[in-house]
Amino acid sequence: AVKYDAKMEKIRKDLREEITVICSKVDDNKKTTLDKADQMTNLCAVIKKNLAEAEIPQQVLTQLDNIRSDEEGSEYKEIVNDLAKTIIDQCDSL
Structure with missing residues (x-):
């Protein structure tokens, strides 16, 4: 039982590390996408202003x-x- 518990603890530890990496990638991708969305919003505002005056x-x-x-x-x-x-x-x- 002790051997099984140690094995399961290692499996859980490895999974926690992998899940942490996955979550970090998700957060990084969300941040990048939100930054791009902000840039697009700013660009759209400039385009609207320029075309309104064109x-x-x-x-x-x-x-x-x-x-x-x-x-x-x-x-x-x-x-x-x-x-x-x-x-x-x-x-x-x-």
Whole structure:
């Protein structure tokens, strides 16, 4: 009976150590995942702020009334397209 008790105590001791390692890995993974979630939350807040402010500036849009030639119209359209493409590319990159 003493031999059996000693054997069982060693089995329990080894299991405690293994379970401690497993629990530690679980805790480490949870912490890493929660840290990533916090980073993603912060990134989402920045993205929302940047996209809320992303627009073709009003002063560019109002220049439409000042266009005096076909060439100016083409240049204006190119500027607006470039600005729009920049905003759309930012959205698509997400």
